[in-house]
Amino acid sequence: MSLNSNWTVEQRYRRIEDISQESIDAMVELRKQDSGYPSYHVAPKFGLLNDPNGLCFFNGEHHLFYQWTPVGPVHGMKYWYHLSTKDFVHFEDHGIGLHPDQDYDSHGVYSGGALVENGNALLFFTGNKRDENWQRVPTQCFAKMSADGKIEKHGVVIENDHYTEHFRDPKVWKQGDDYLMVVGAQTPQNTGSMVLYCSRDLMNWHHKGPIQTRYNNLGYMWECPDFFEIENQSVMLFSPQGVSSESPYDFKNIYSVAYILGDRLNLDTAELENHQDIAQPDYGFDFYAPQTYLDDKGRRILIAWIGLPEIDTPSNAHEWAGMLSLPRELQIQDGYLVQSVLPELKALQGEAVTVENVLELDTTSFMVELETDTDEFELTLANAAGDNILFSSTETEFMLDRSKMSQLYAEEFGSVRKARRLSTKQTIEVYVDKSVIEIFINGGKHTMTSRFFIDDLNALSITDGVKTVYHAMSPVKGLDD
Incomplete structure (x- = not known):
């Protein structure tokens, strides 16, 4: 049930400038007729929403970006759409945050994270480019958002020298004087990995290779990687593809989400030391590509895409697809990553x-x-x-x-x-x-x-x-x- 089955490549990769206002109005009108359109979840006004991107607390607000395909409820030309909120009750709609307007992202601004530093929110993303043979050329790029909301791209910081064309979704954090980045990648051996890079200046990155765990042969691609610490424990969170299980519980969706808890990431060996068995946070039908960030209260907040790649939902008939999960605070208890809805939602x-x-x-x-x-x-x-x-x-x-x-x-x-x-x-x-x-x-x-x-x-x-x-x-x- 591929979302792309009835669309040509040319149709899917049209830019928003190529969509008539009449077509947009018609999509919005169809969406408004859908009794399934949510009232307290983030969803697109039309088109397809997928991965949450660039989540951060910046300039007194939570900033949420998400992957957006405006041409319709289909995976095609990707933009970053931008919202902000102080309380998850009142939102400000900023419209498109990142456009696919450079050679390196000519076929889509793909997913990534954010790092707040020196009065700016640094937005890291994958530039998706296709060459004349339709071969993907992915690069890791970044942009700066200033306090007044202006966003300026600063180009490519990592080219793909070690992995297949599946090399995307950068997430960056700072540890001491080091900037660290993880990227979702497929190795030349066609295995999934969370790849580690280090930098001192955000422009020159040193490749450390895949983070080493007992799961170096798990699936063929790890998407949307995240790495963070809670209560002095390290967490690898990612969306592996090509994984199944004989258990009646685990890895039952077309693609699932997993996490691995460990003591610390050894930057010399790129090993997650003393780690636990892999675990799943969610056991429903539609949970993918979660991303986390720290807010001003020190809370580690997770938001996921409620949807899955390659699956249509009945919402498509109303010209929209996908929504974001409620924001969830993360804690660690008894070796589990524990999720709870933010108390701000009680106001609703x-x-x-x-x-x-x-x-x-x-x-x-x-x-x-x-x-x-x-x-x-x-x-x-x-x-x-x-x-x-x-x-x-x-x-x-x-x-x-x-x-x-x-x-x-x-x-x-x-x-x-x-x-x-x-x-x-x-x-x-x-x-x-x-x-x-x-x-x-x-x-x-x-x-x-x-x-x-x-x-x-x-x-x-x-x-x-x-x-x-x-x-x-x-x-x-x-x-x-």
């Missing part, structure tokens, strides 16, 4: 309503908190015809079943996802926004993030014995006003 919550068995919904943007110490329960979101999505649990595992949705898709990858249940007593948060659900299980040690499509969703039901509190969620401001 309406009054608490206790649910007894069944609740008729007057909005499809809400959250529910479940408190349970029973072995089994079921939470069902349904319409009058019985179409539903089912979140349930046994003593040992959670299950999310979307096999009875009104609009089925991506069935070749299965309609059920499972995750281990780590304890009987649980407080579970479930965030629903029209056509997306984010579930925080096992105290945030795992999440289940998914799109779902139920026509005229109107009822929530819950098993007896589960204390359930419902809050309507208000829309965020500034995104589609």
Whole structure:
């Protein structure tokens, strides 16, 4: 179900200047008719949103960029779209932040991260260029955003001398006097890797090679790498491709997300020392390309793409695709990366309503908190015809079943996802926004993030014995006003 199957290369790689205002208006009008378009998640006004980019806290605000293809709900000519917010309730829409307007990014401004320094936000990105034979020529590049919001490109800082054409998504941080960069890459042996570079001046980078772990032969490409420290532990976070598992839980999506916790990164050997087994943060259908950053409170915040490469969703019929996850604070507990929704989102919550068995919904943007110490329960979101999505649990595992949705898709990858249940007593948060659900299980040690499509969703039901509190969620401001 490739997003590109019905589009020619020429159509996909048109620039926004080549799209008529009439076409844009028609796409926006179709999108506005979609009852599945979210109210408190970031989504594109039209076209395709994918990876979060350049996340940073800068000049008193959280800055969010995302990959955007304006020509339609398809992967093609990529731009960085720019939003900012002080509270994740009120947003400012800055429009396109980075255009593919140089020779080195002539076929798209691909993903990357940000580093705040000396009154600027430095935006690192992959320049995607195609030569006359349509061979990709990727380079790592950077731009500066000043406090007044002006963005100026400063060109290529790393050319591709060691890897296949799959060499992208730079993430930069500073450690002492050293600037460090990781890049997602495919080795000449066609294995995925998180490649390390070092610099003293941000312009001249020394290649240290792939970070060494026990997983040097995991999959054929590692996308969207991130490396950071929490509580004196090092975290490698990445999106490996070409990985599967015989476990009923792990690596069930076309592409999944993984992390590895270790003691420290040895810069001499490029080894992640004393690291744990690889783990998954999310067990839903649609969680990819997460990126993290530090804010002014010292919080490590994660935002992911709710979507996956190469999979269409029913939203495409309304000329849009993809959204960003809610912002999640990360902590480490018991060897797990623990996620929790930022408390700023509580400002969107309406009054608490206790649910007894069944609740008729007057909005499809809400959250529910479940408190349970029973072995089994079921939470069902349904319409009058019985179409539903089912979140349930046994003593040992959670299950999310979307096999009875009104609009089925991506069935070749299965309609059920499972995750281990780590304890009987649980407080579970479930965030629903029209056509997306984010579930925080096992105290945030795992999440289940998914799109779902139920026509005229109107009822929530819950098993007896589960204390359930419902809050309507208000829309965020500034995104589609």
